[in-house]
Amino acid sequence: MKTTAILVVSLSFFTLFSASLVLAEDSIEFAVKPNRELTKIQHNQLDTLFLSLRNAKSAVEAYGHEKEIWRIWMTPKDEKLAALMYTAMGHIDDxxxxxxxxxxxxxxxxxxxxxxxxNQRAFAHFHLDQYxxxxxxxxxxxxxxxxxxxAMSxxxxxxxxxxxxxLAKETFIHAMNYHPYLRSRNLLLTIPAEVKELFI
Structure with missing residues (x-):
């Protein structure tokens, strides 16, 4: 009887966990494998930049923080990784x-x-219509x-x-929690009015 009760509780927990996993996919708590090819200093810089980005008072200010964030994301600490990324970005540019x-x-x-x-492989797949x-x-x-x-954009x-x-509307709004001046935010205007009302 005790074993059965434990099994029921375990299955219930698994069901709840599975459901919450989808909702938590993009949350900080879900990042169980951090971006380890960046240094601790870079992680600290990103934390500061994201705070500044969220509190930016203008698009110009926000895009300055965005530029620095991209610079850090694209500057891994490993030289071999950096060389591979340089090659990949050359292909993407071409x-x-x-x-x-x-x-x-x-x-x-x-x-x-x-x-x-x-992220860059996702970008390349996108341009090949491999959604x-x-x-x-x-x-x-x-x-x-x-x-x-x-990535959210x-x-x-x-x-x-x-x-x-x-799903598009939900995604853009979620991204704007981090970047209120997201360049693709204007795409929200392309979403039909009835979808906007349904979401609200």
Whole structure:
């Protein structure tokens, strides 16, 4: 009897945990594997920058903080990782997305706890219309860096492209909790009025 009771309680907990896992995907608490290819100093800088970004009084001020955040995200401490990212970003700049994915496959394989490797591969998949692959990489990015407004923005754009307006709205609003002047926030205006009313 005691064993049965424990089993019931365990199953109930598992059900609740499974349901909450989806809701907590992008939360700071869910980041059980931190972005370890950045230094402690960089993590401290990011904390300060995100606080300043959230409290920015203008778009100009916000974009200054955003630029610094991107600089840190794109500056890993490992030289081999940095070299791979340099190559991958060169491919992306040249719109050679398949080549970029080949390089980024090596990045995420060798350095799986580096958030920007997953994010840039998501970006490359997006430009090849490989939305499921992109969404999977975005989820990995957000587990490592829950504040990644760039990854959230990409997710929102994919939802819009797939006609999932409510999910898109939720995603953009969530991203704006971290970056109130998010560049893609204007896409909220493209969402039908009835979807806005349903969300509110």
């Amino acid at each position: 719109e050679q997305y398949k080549e970029a994915i080949t390089t980024l496959n090596m990045v995420v394989s060798r350095f799986p706890k580096y958030a920007e490797g997953w 499921e692959e992109s969404l999977n990489d975005i989820a990995k990015t957000l587990k490592l860096e829950p504040r990644h407004f760039g 990409g997710r929102g754009i994919i939802y819009i492209n797939r006609g999932e307006s409510l």
